[in-house]
Amino acid sequence: xxxxxxxxxxxxxxxxxxxxxxxxxxxxxxxxxxxxxxxxxxxxxxxxxxxxxxxxxxxxxxxxxxxxxxxxxxxxxxxxxxxxxxxxxxxxxxxxxxxxxxxxxxxxxxxxxxxxxxxxxxxxxxxxxxxxxxxxxxxxxxxxxxxxxxxxxxxxxxxxxxxxxxxxxxxxxxxxxxxxxxxxxxxxxxxxxxxxxxxxxxxxxxxxxxxxxxxxxxxxxxxxxxxxxxxxxxxxxxxxxxxxxxxxxxxxxxxxxxxxx
Amino acid sequence: xxxxxxxxxxxxxxxxxxxxxxxxxxxxxxxxxxxxxxxxxxxxxxxxxxxxxxxxxxxxxxxxxxxxxxxxxxxxxxxxxxxxxxxxxxxxxxxxxxxxxxxxxxxxxxxxxxxxxxxxxxxxxxxxxxxxxxxxxxxxxxxxxxxxxxxxxxxxxxxxxxxxxxxxxxxxxxxxxxxxxxxxxxxxxxxxxxxxxxxxxxxxxxxxxxxxxxxxxxxxxxxxxxxxxxxxxxxxxxxxxxxxxxxxxxxxxxxxxxxxxxxxxxxxxxxxxxxxxxxxxxxxxxxxxxxxxxxxxxxxxxxxxxxxxxxxxxxxxxxxxxxxxxxxxxxxxxxxxxxxxxxxxxxxxxxxx
Numbered sequence: 166x167x168x169x170x171x172x173x174x175x176x177x178x179x180x181x182x183x184x185x186x187x188x189x190x191x192x193x194x195x196x197x198x199x200x201x202x203x204x205x206x207x208x209x210x211x212x213x214x215x216x217x218x219x220x221x222x223x224x225x226x227x228x229x230x231x232x233x234x235x236x237x238x239x240x241x242x243x244x245x246x247x248x249x250x251x252x253x254x255x256x257x258x259x260x261x262x263x264x265x266x267x268x269x270x271x272x273x274x275x276x277x278x279x280x281x282x283x284x285x286x287x288x289x290x291x292x293x294x295x296x297x298x299x300x301x302x303x304x305x306x307x308x309x310x311x312x313x314x315x316x317x318x319x320x321x322x323x324x325x326x327x328x329x330x331x332x333x334x335x336x337x338x339x340x341x342x343x344x345x346x347x348x349x350x351x352x353x354x355x356x357x358x359x360x361x362x363x364x365x366x367x368x369x370x371x372x373x374x375x376x377x378x379x380x381x382x383x384x385x386x387x388x389x390x391x392x393x394x395x396x397x398x399x400x401x402x403x404x405x406x407x408x409x410x411x412x413x414x415x416x417x418x419x420x421x422x423x424x425x426x
Numbered sequence: 427x428x429x430x431x432x433x434x435x436x437x438x439x440x441x442x443x444x445x446x447x448x449x450x451x452x453x454x455x456x457x458x459x460x461x462x463x464x465x466x467x468x469x470x471x472x473x474x475x476x477x478x479x480x481x482x483x484x485x486x487x488x489x490x491x492x493x494x495x496x497x498x499x500x501x502x503x504x505x506x507x508x509x510x511x512x513x514x515x516x517x518x519x520x521x522x523x524x525x526x527x528x529x530x531x532x533x534x535x536x537x538x539x540x541x542x543x544x545x546x547x548x549x550x551x552x553x554x555x556x557x558x559x560x561x562x563x564x565x566x567x568x569x570x571x572x573x574x575x576x577x578x579x580x581x582x583x584x585x586x587x588x589x590x591x592x593x594x595x596x597x598x599x600x601x602x603x604x605x606x607x608x609x610x611x612x613x614x615x616x617x618x619x620x621x622x623x624x625x626x627x628x629x630x631x632x633x634x635x636x637x638x639x640x641x642x643x644x645x646x647x648x649x650x651x652x653x654x655x656x657x658x659x660x661x662x663x664x665x666x667x668x669x670x671x672x673x674x675x676x677x678x679x680x681x682x683x684x685x686x687x688x689x690x691x692x693x694x695x696x697x698x699x700x701x702x703x704x705x706x707x708x709x710x711x712x713x714x715x716x717x718x719x720x721x722x723x724x725x726x727x728x729x730x731x732x733x734x735x736x737x738x739x740x741x742x743x744x745x746x747x748x749x750x751x752x753x754x755x756x757x758x759x760x761x762x763x764x765x766x767x768x769x770x771x772x773x774x775x776x777x778x779x
Binding site: 321328330331333334348350 | 484486506507508511512513514516518519520521522523524533534537538581582585591
């Protein structure tokens with residue numbers, strides 16, 4: 166009897182907390198498909214706002230994905246060998262390098278953006294291309310990739326695996342491709358998941374680095390909230406959800422399947 | 427079988443020492459010759475430098491300046507492991523978790539560009555040889571410890587290496603399995619006729635597998651010899667005590683006899699030293715009537731271990747002596763007994779500081 170009471174209490178509390186977090190998202194989505202936000206959903210359901218957003222911001226959304234996947238490619242190409250080298254070499258120098266890579270987590274995005282602007286702002290072609298934002302995103306997401314890889318390298322004895330492959334005649338590159346990378350797949354997936362979602366949602370760095378022609382999803386969202394009908398901004402949120410949730414679910418499933426392959 | 431028999435290179439290491447970056451001396455400069463198709467065991471307690479020596483031969487460590495590694499007379503010192511054509515079995519096996527058993531075994535052949543059908547044939551041959559039929563498609567984490575050990579061995583042998591290197595390959599297994607695999611391994615090494623270098627801290631493993639044993643201590647070679655030589659003619663106290671059980675007696679030596687508290691014991695080799703350090707193996711001491719035996723003592727404890735019983739006899743020498751007696755005789759603590767030791771069974775050892 167008492168146990169059931171405690172259980173019910175806990176359940177209600179959990180549901181309330183969940184509702185507190187979920188209801189705003191639901192309301193926002195509802196606003197995006199209402200004819201008139203102030204009269205609520207009863208004013209009628211429409212997709213006109215969504216269509217309007219798509220018309221206005223399709224390029225922005227596309228650019229966001231281009232940047233997210235470019236960031237992923239760069240963090241993979243640089244991060245996987247870097248994490249491996251840091252793990253195998255060990256010692257003080259590796260520690261220091263690891264700390265430096267992790268530093269952008271502690272520094273506000275605004276500060277990183279300012280530093281980039283001060284240093285490279287003068288290079289006009291670079292400043293106005295999306296590659297400028299890419300650099301910011303790589304700096305910001307690299308620690309997540311390197312950290313999740315190093316966590317995997319710490320659980321499998323990569324040094325001995327590497328020596329095993331070497332004893333069978335494999336060259337260093339061959340070993341890296343045949344043995345190291347395949348066994349680091351769980352870490353690569355976890356890191357990729359974080360890099361892509363962080364890049365898609367990144368605001369404060371990007372806000373400093375963007376130009377009118379290089380806006381990403383969150384910048385466009387801020388833009389629409391600031392300058393357009395609330396329904397349009399809400400429809401924007403809806404599109405954001407539709408884009409990012411399937412991606413998250415797919416990557417989670419991928420990551421979960423991996424260890425029990 | 428015939429395709430795998432009788433290959434291997436002779437190995438020579440010359441002046442190979444190893445000092446690590448932090449200044450610790452893992453191996454004193456050592457010179458060692460290993461004959462073609464010989465099984466050489468590097469034996470010693472942990473930290474004695476045996477694994478370092480193996481890794482230098484493998485090409486996983488570079489010897490200090492002046493050291494040389496030669497395979498069949500060819501200088502391999504600078505060649506990395508992947509250029510040395512050695513097979514290696516690691517203590518942790520180092521099997522690739524991302525590949526099945528057959529792919530693990532065939533990996534070295536794949537690297538060498540052996541065509542698929544030939545590779546499959548060779549893998550099947552090794553699967554049969556190491557007795558792991560039916561496991562070819564298993565993943566590594568679906569294998570038991572003993573099966574992993576066999577896969578690691580098959581993988582190392584698949585490439586027909588010039589030398590097979592084994593780094594404590596049985597240490598990770600439980601005692602009963604270890605003993606069974608030990609004799610299996612012995613048979614396999616003989617059948618392959620390969621030059622093998624085997625690292626272990628287990629002296630019974632060393633005895634069973636080694637044509638010759640290198641006993642190591644604190645980074646230096648203490649003694650090299652056949653299992654019999656190492657057991658019956660240890661060069662010093664460390665080797666005597668590390669291999670098997672040994673009674674070490676320190677006593678004055680007068681006219682070819684050790685003068686002991688419990689009597690006099692003749693010594694085989696007529697050394698003319700004033701005092702001696704001598705070794706006597708427990709199984710070479712016989713229990714006789716106390717009556718007119720030259721050496722007597724009192725049984726202080728009896729432990730029955732099945733095939734024999736271990737008696738501790740005090741009062742005979744400066745320290746209680748361990749005696750291995752037949753399991754049928756009746757021996758009780760407190761009983762006075764005579765000890766009979768053949769003069770040849772007493773081995774004099776050099777003094778040590």
